Amino acid sequence: MTYDPLKTSKPKPRKPPAAAKESGFEGERIAKRMARAGICSRRDAERLITEGRVSVDGKVIKSPALNVTEANSIAVDGQEVAAPAATRLWRYHKPPGIITTARDPQGRPTVFEKLPPELPRVVTVGRLDFNTEGLLLLTNDGGLARHLELPQNAWLRHYRVRVHGDVAPAKLAKLAEGVTISGIHYEPIKAELEKEQGSNAWLNVTIREGKNREVRKIMDYLGLQVTRLIRVSFGPFQLGKLPKGAVEEVPRNVLRTQLANYLKDGR
Numbered sequence: 331m332t333y334d335p336l337k338t339s340k341p342k343p344r345k346p347p348a349a350a351k352e353s354g355f356e357g358e359r360i361a362k363r364m365a366r367a368g369i370c371s372r373r374d375a376e377r378l379i380t381e382g383r384v385s386v387d388g389k390v391i392k393s394p395a396l397n398v399t400e401a402n403s404i405a406v407d408g409q410e411v412a413a414p415a416a417t418r419l420w421r422y423h424k425p426p427g428i429i430t431t432a433r434d435p436q437g438r439p440t441v442f443e444k445l446p447p448e449l450p451r452v453v454t455v456g457r458l459d460f461n462t463e464g465l466l467l468l469t470n471d472g473g474l475a476r477h478l479e480l481p482q483n484a485w486l487r488h489y490r491v492r493v494h495g496d497v498a499p500a501k502l503a504k505l506a507e508g509v510t511i512s513g514i515h516y517e518p519i520k521a522e523l524e525k526e527q528g529s530n531a532w533l534n535v536t537i538r539e540g541k542n543r544e545v546r547k548i549m550d551y552l553g554l555q556v557t558r559l560i561r562v563s564f565g566p567f568q569l570g571k572l573p574k575g576a577v578e579e580v581p582r583n584v585l586r587t588q589l590a591n592y593l594k595d596g597r
Contacts, residue, residue, distance in 0.1 A: 361379065367415075446577060453472050465561045491559050
């Protein structure tokens with residue numbers, strides 16, 4: 331059974347806690363180290379720490395303001411965290427009708443249930459909602475997932491969108507100025523008409539932020555009903571002809587080319 335530190339459980343008994351030693355500027359933040367090890371996201375790592383479930387060199391810590399090096403031993407709920415493996419990235423063609431989460435209270439099928447069993451523990455780079463299909467990136471490095479998700483890193487997301495309704499090219503063009511919907515501001519969006527088929531049309535949409543259900547909310551704002559939504563690329567990584575449900579690892583040389591800044595320390 332795979333250990334899941336995010337599952338609610340009582341921590342195992344530990345030795346009495348002692349003050350954690352600050353590492354100054356040496357090493358890296360412990361939450362980043364845990365994310366790189368594929369345990370969870372940096373945000374979830376910080377939560378585990380404040381809950382008192384993380385120890386360093388046998389001492390429970392309560393603050394993520396701590397740097398660690400490869401010489402430190404980190405444990406979550408008493409189970410040692412392995413050293414980060416080399417960063418890897420996979421392309422996954424997510425079919426519609428599955429949810430991007432580890433567990434679903436409604437019992438719907440999840441992405442992780444559909445992945446090949448031989449894959450190591452991975453996290454998703456962002457999410458695709460239940461009925462959205464297309465390219466979903468997976469990585470064993472939670473730090474990389476966070477890096478790719480940040481809007482300031484300029485990773486564009488491209489979608490093909492089938493809509494029902496009257497498409498007004500002028501309204502599509504105006505999205506390039508950005509738009510505020512229900513108090514939420516969306517940065518400039520590129521939306522172009524690809525083709526019309528009666529009362530249906532295919533659009534090409536490019537966004538940078540990836541806010542929750544962003545494309546669907548914007549189409550609804552334009553009076554258009556989304557009947558199909560496919561993510562075809564995320565940054566330089568393309569869906570291409572990858573079959574639905576298939577997973578394919580991005581070659582290491584491609585990672586070194588496309589993620590040179592992130593991998594500069596040789597991960």
